[in-house]
Amino acid sequence: MTLPLDGITVVEVSSFVAAPLCGVTLAQLGAEVIRVDPIGGAADYRRWPLADSGTSIYWTGLNKGKRSAAIDLRSPAGQELVQRLIVEGDGIVVTNAAGWDWLSHDRLTELRSDVIHVQMLGRADGSTGVDYTVNAAVGFPFVTGPATFAAPINHVLPAWDVCCGLYAALGVTASVLRRDSTGDGARISLALEDVALAIGGHLGFLTEPQVTGALRPRLGNAIYGQYGHDFTSSDGASFMVVALTRRHFRDLVEVTGIASAVSALSEPLGADFSDEGDRYRYRDVLSGLFATWFNEHTAAEITEALSATTVLFERYRTFAETAADDRVVANPLFTRLDQPGVGEYFAPGMPASFDGVHPATGPAPALGEDTAVVLAERLGLSSDDIARLTDAGTIAEGRGEPRS
């Protein structure tokens, strides 16, 4: 199968989550992604979680299928090599490194007019920001968690980093499409904070206070404006249960045996439980009625009973339970990958399947593993050139250990 980005080379000068995730996404769509790192590695090279060997599970996870070149980014000679990799390649670079004139759009377009340049930032004004600080500033931590809790609760998924990486991959792909048609390059700027604000706006979280003045309440595990709640089984398992439609709700009422109680409440409360708004307003009394059934049945009984209905539900799992579950080990999204320093594990490909296939990539490279081959293939450097650059400390194969 021809992948959408087959034949396209992207240079990534990156660290942490967003830019590397952009790169792994483009790699899984077929691009050749060359991650350029300073000799010894960028600030994310040893980031937790670590395997027992000390190799970063995190770094290897976000750099699957890339090539790695280790280059002294402080030296003019090293900077020139990176510029050449970009402009003599396909003129595409993705970076979260800020403030480097030699890697800027302006500088690179002097060397090649149709460069596609994606600059990731913390905030649009160039000031710093990371997922945890951006998230604090937008509003989600004050509506996450138990209704009785007053302090902010952070998310653990770095959701803004992830979205930022996906927007960047979309920006690159869309710009290649435009360049194919118009010949124009692109100067793309993408701030992590703007990603969070845009999503918060698109979903209405930032619109609601502007137009109604309403302050979204903290709802625990309930769903705003819909019926959803978590329940505990007699053997201590937790379930998330959602009824979006009338049919879902009717099925939930029936399976839990509370139809007559719900019906009896309808008139005195003036509630129309066929309306999602009323299901939400009276969520606590409904949850109280449902809870008894959940508390008096085992996880297995609950699973069996709800599976026979349209009710949306899922048992809460730990990462370890999920990783051992068929949804990972028997899922064609995952392939066994032998990652040096980490071991063999189930690694995800692209969640979108194309023509039935989830495009996947091989393991992450060792840091600097491809320095020589990339410079030879891409820039035509001879082995003498490479030896000279290595001796000068401009490039390194591997992490920069002395050549043996």
Add this chain to the structure above:
Amino acid sequence: MTLPLDGITVVEVSSFVAAPLCGVTLAQLGAEVIRVDPIGGAADYRRWPLADSGTSIYWTGLNKGKRSAAIDLRSPAGQELVQRLIVEGDGIVVTNAAGWDWLSHDRLTELRSDVIHVQMLGRADGSTGVDYTVNAAVGFPFVTGPATFAAPINHVLPAWDVCCGLYAALGVTASVLRRDSTGDGARISLALEDVALAIGGHLGFLTEPQVTGALRPRLGNAIYGQYGHDFTSSDGASFMVVALTRRHFRDLVEVTGIASAVSALSEPLGADFSDEGDRYRYRDVLSGLFATWFNEHTAAEITEALSATTVLFERYRTFAETAADDRVVANPLFTRLDQPGVGEYFAPGMPASFDGVHPATGPAPALGEDTAVVLAERLGLSSDDIARLTDAGTIAEGRGEPRS
């Protein structure tokens, strides 16, 4: 400026978050997106939050800049109209409607061989799943929130829906690029659960238990493997504070005046605080030392002092505070939008700026507002045809009220 998807038409048969977000994203990249709804609206048409008029802030937020056609999707005549909009347009359709043979890839490729078809699903096997249930099954709720808490805590941002929408937009764009080059269409399948599993895998959450057996602990607002914590000021404001690098940490230690205390602890604990791992291991004692300074300074004093350092920090804000802040009202990402039924508000464009501009769109259409004009322009239907279809109940202008 030529936008990347200028001149491309996408048909969206959608509801809820992921597919509509895909559409608004493509629209902001220049595509003409025709959202097709059943007469009267899909299941998301009245979803909360609502404006005082009853108009859904949510629906209008996710359908900005689209055209709306209301068509009876249960009638063969209506189904044929939608098929024609797809195949006589650019052959691109995005849908989360499942189980409709007439809208399937197989059926549409009989009518046009190079169709690009994005089918969103809850789970890859076709079974249902929504963000709240998928999230429960992956593992995040058991590591979110206070360390002393045992029950799962859901996220409030529907992160998987959002990522799914962005992957879908990327899938469409990448497939257009491939079709331009090879002539081939694409059959893209994208399950919400696979999105969550892929991200959980890429970031190492699902890898760690496979290769080390470690169970990620619940950390409250701390950051795994890094130093980060939340603090409260003397006047009750909450701050998220992050020190990723040695420089960040040194600055934080200095500004809070605990350098000698940190130094005194280093030897008895055998801790090297220049190492991120040790900063993480001893996070609680470090936070205890930092907390006194935060507790004894006002929010204004903290902001002023930390702003003079490299320390990453942000004050926690509510959605209402954020929406009124300069980061929204003075941010070129946002434009004033007059949304009928909702009012005037700051609406976000595309978080990525292209050549300095955040592509934006106008307001969402009223349901069915463009039915007649879309059918006339796209399929060449005459006003007689449209009157006949309206009388037959096959199409509607607006929500399906009788024609006046």
